[in-house]
Amino acid sequence: MLTLAGLIERHRFPDGYRRMFLAAVGAFSERGFHGTTTREIASRAGMSPAALYVHFGSKEEVLYRIASSALDLTLEVVSEAADPALPPSGRLQSVVRVLTAWHAYHSATARVVLHQLDALTPEHLTEVAAKQREVTRVVRRIIAEGVSTGEFAAADIAGAATATLSLCLDVARWYRPGDRRTPEEISALNADAALRIVGAR
Amino acid sequence: MLTLAGLIERHRFPDGYRRMFLAAVGAFSERGFHGTTTREIASRAGMSPAALYVHFGSKEEVLYRIASSALDLTLEVVSEAADPALPPSGRLQSVVRVLTAWHAYHSATARVVLHQLDALTPEHLTEVAAKQREVTRVVRRIIAEGVSTGEFAAADIAGAATATLSLCLDVARWYRPGDRRTPEEISALNADAALRIVGAR
């Protein structure tokens, strides 16, 4: 799977940028945006506090770059999983699997994206929230199509989509690397649960 | 249902205490613990910053009191819903319903409890985390009993409990008062989804 580090690699950002970026992900996920000092980020990156401002205009911009690139990556992975050649049930399983695995493998990043966005400027928040809604839309479309073909029996499409997303996203709340269950096992469990929720025949 | 304001009422806390407490819940849920200043809490409570320290020893103690009393209330409501006279399926439905409704009606409080606890002292965190595990235990016990009676067909009891809790707790992430769906409608949807997840016959 494409990783967050891989995404940063792809863009050929300077080494200092990458180190600050990754240090910030760790710090924000553990202590929250406001609970993290620029000194702490710099310290984790092994650099001076001033070095942060060479690569980012402000602490808020660091959060914005993290959220924005993480959601770009999520969308890319989800879109790839929603293979039009598959029937709705196969597509739902595939999307739930990658979404779950993403929130397990990148649980630190996901916690930042899910719970720190209120620290963004209104403009950045608007932009980032739109990307989040895109993910919801993909899931909802799959369920709607399954219902229209008669493959799914969900009475409430939006409700089933919300429940399905809850399963995937909440993984970021409780999963930690090294957990008893592997991300793949959790993904399989969630894919199965999602099929049951939508009433797949 | 028993409300948070009701719990505070029951304890006959001084008026200033209550106002600070409720102001802090609102502020912490919107801006996070570290993003909230003691001046902001006091301002929302219509009091001076110094007044906070008459009722609480520190800002951290405010968070601790909120988390502790909210979880006490959650446990009380959940325990009541887990009526031993009901069969496992009835008990699961009942517990999922109240847990979902709780996270909708008290979504602000729930967001604080779910995502701000890292700001607690280690001692307070240990105590509060134990209360959280109690809730998990109640759900897991119901599912285990349903499986042992043959009423449920879940192959993975802990996994089914985690998925069920995800449905209930994640409501606090997306639900806001005045949402299109009422807490009761969401509760019904989640109760149905939980039964499907555990494979109720």
Place this chain on the structure above:
DNA sequence: GTCTATACAGGGATAGAC
């Protein structure tokens, strides 16, 4: 592009009057 040093605003907590 990285450092050291620092300006300056903001926030937790306390003193002491009423």
Place this chain on the structure above:
DNA sequence: GTCTATCCCTGTATAGAC
């Protein structure tokens, strides 16, 4: 039990050398 005033530390961001 509430207020005003304030202490003092911490945190974001910048200046300027290398």
